[in-house]
Amino acid sequence: MRVQVQEAGFDLGAESDAFAASVPEAGAIVTFTGVVRDADAGGLVAMEIEHYPAMTQKALEAIAQEAISRWSLADALVIHRYGRLVPGARIMMVATAARHRKDAFEAAEFLMDYLKSRAPFWKKEILADGEADWVAAKDADEDALKRW
Amino acid sequence: MRVQVQEAGFDLGAESDAFAASVPEAGAIVTFTGVVRDADAGGLVAMEIEHYPAMTQKALEAIAQEAISRWSLADALVIHRYGRLVPGARIMMVATAARHRKDAFEAAEFLMDYLKSRAPFWKKEILADGEADWVAAKDADEDALKRW
Amino acid sequence: MMDIVYFAWVRERIGLPREQVETSAATVADLVTELAAREERYAAAFADLSALRVALDQELSDFDASLAGVREVAFFPPMTGG
């Protein structure tokens, strides 16, 4: 298991490849990558991601460990950035490896649902007109947790 | 949309990275990679994948096109190999890009479910003791299709 | 003349990947009956239709389907891709 919280970018290709290479017996590998999307079609200048340094690493490790136990994963990877990111920048990725595709998919969705609502990150949208809005948590994200 | 049926290996890292780079507005990118797994712990020498060349490309394109329409994907990628593959080799990958994670995950699972049971590939396991067995279709794979 | 193609264990059981047949079969099921009557290896390959799938001109189809206008019929076991 590897959990990395960093301001710097990450190399999606190299991370995906290294993760897959480290679990040759796994059969099924799923990755999810989150990208800063310009939700307002041209209005977003940057996304600022704040986090709680003393808590983030251990919260993510606990989530990853739970995914590994529940789905008997061969391995799991979580990388999450913080700081100022521009549209198109990659915010985070998770990767899961399991014997069968169903477990790898479910574990990756579980990780994402928890990262959305239980990992100590907060996003602020900086808009072209000078506005800066904290992204509100979505009811749908909170609801997504209930299926696990 | 890109659908590639090939005997040669593919570069998972480069493909993942290029796919993500081509959809900067997508927000959510999911990849699935299938790897030859030695199901009998040491018994598998190789997996031979046969396909129906005249049908494979168009069947995969139809599946990918359906995924794109149903989940309003920004893009989809399918790469599937045929021929003789050794344990640890990567058999295939899919990638999906959508605005939201739910769509990207669902579309990738849909693609996998269809590839498992509706794309004209057949796997044969070559075992260390000289046996060669065609992999039997699983009821669970057929059942998985019913949810879509 | 119709092209018939076989894959996986159907191909192995019949012993060839492709052949041309002269047939006036109206449906896939009729064609299967004709083929199965030919020789033991065909009878063995077509013994259990529930274990077989069929594609007409590279589109998945079923055993009731008409062969009108069809140029290539493929018989194979359930697919195991992915």
Next chain:
Amino acid sequence: MMDIVYFAWVRERIGLPREQVETSAATVADLVTELAAREERYAAAFADLSALRVALDQELSDFDASLAGVREVAFFPPMTGG
């Protein structure tokens, strides 16, 4: 002495990221009552507890929880990671 940390709009509304307070509050709710009574900016930040989350020593908790033995209390809005 207890460390209190604030994130996102809670931090902005209160105007600082961290402070130390002398408190004998037994629970998180008691601590919130003490803080909200201090100044308008605290009252504003803590006006709607349903819009807030709390972590005790870096573990998610709730407003009923005891503060016994706790060294760091964090207040923040619902998280929006991923």
